[in-house]
Amino acid sequence: MSKELKTGIVVLVIVVGFIWGFNFLKGQNLFDGNKRYFQVEYSKIGDLTRASFVTINGLKVGKVEDIKFNTSQDQRGHLIVRFSVDNDFEFSKNSIVRIYSPNPIASSNLAIIPSYEGETAVTGDTLQGEMEESLFTSIGERLDPLQTKVESVIIKADTLFSGINKVLNEQAVENINVSISNMAAIVKDLRLTVQNVNSLVADNQENLKITIAKTKEITTNLSSISDSLTTVNINNIVKKAENAVDNFNTLSKQITSTEGTIGKFINDKQVYDNLEAATKELEELLRDLKLHPKRYVHFSLFGKKAKPYKPAEEEGKKEKD
Structure with missing residues (x-):
């Protein structure tokens, strides 16, 4: 085997080992053939990241692989989370994938709330998602x-x-201060008035007691008078008053009628004329008596006869002649 071949094999092993180690540190096992992939959609994901864990009943079974935006027209702006499950634990498509935070300072993770009713979930299925609000959220x-x-x-x-600040300018503040000073003066005057009233009441306390006692006595007397009035036979008094009014009406009718002396005197014109003529004659008699007393009172030592009476009209004619 040549050195070049040996060098290539070593480099290949190192690269593969580096890739495997890097993914292993991220929680991925490249040699695990049981890994399944699912996705779930959220309107918001909090602080969920690609390194977040996936758990079932608290057991870590996978990790978040990818997070991307939904580009469809209806769900634009929503986030699609793709995650993997290494465990061969089976659950149905009705299971819920919840975003939760294990503690206030840690990042969020995914928890699968398994459901066993319905069709079993397989790789590529989209599950239902919901978000558990953290304390700080x-x-x-x-x-x-x-x-x-x-x-x-x-x-x-x-x-x-x-x-x-605009209203309370210097002039307004000065006016308020003046008003407060005036109110203080008014309060002071009120205090002096109250003190004077108290002194007046204290000085006239005995007189007030006497006045109150007399008022009480007057009230008692009024009560006695009221009791006395209640014992008076008001009906008899009213009845007598009605009889007096009836008598007065009868007398008035008699006076206004032509019967009786008073009625004839008031209503009969002939009686009035006779009375007026008699009055006139009496007046003439008194005048003549005053002018010629010797006609009515005669006193003579020699027996001279008195002149006969003549009316005043004849006397006037003689005097003219």
């Missing part, structure tokens, strides 16, 4: 909306404080 998903809200609140608070 769950916290992150819950904190993201909260972060958005906090940022919105901070922006609004910044806008509010900007508006307050």
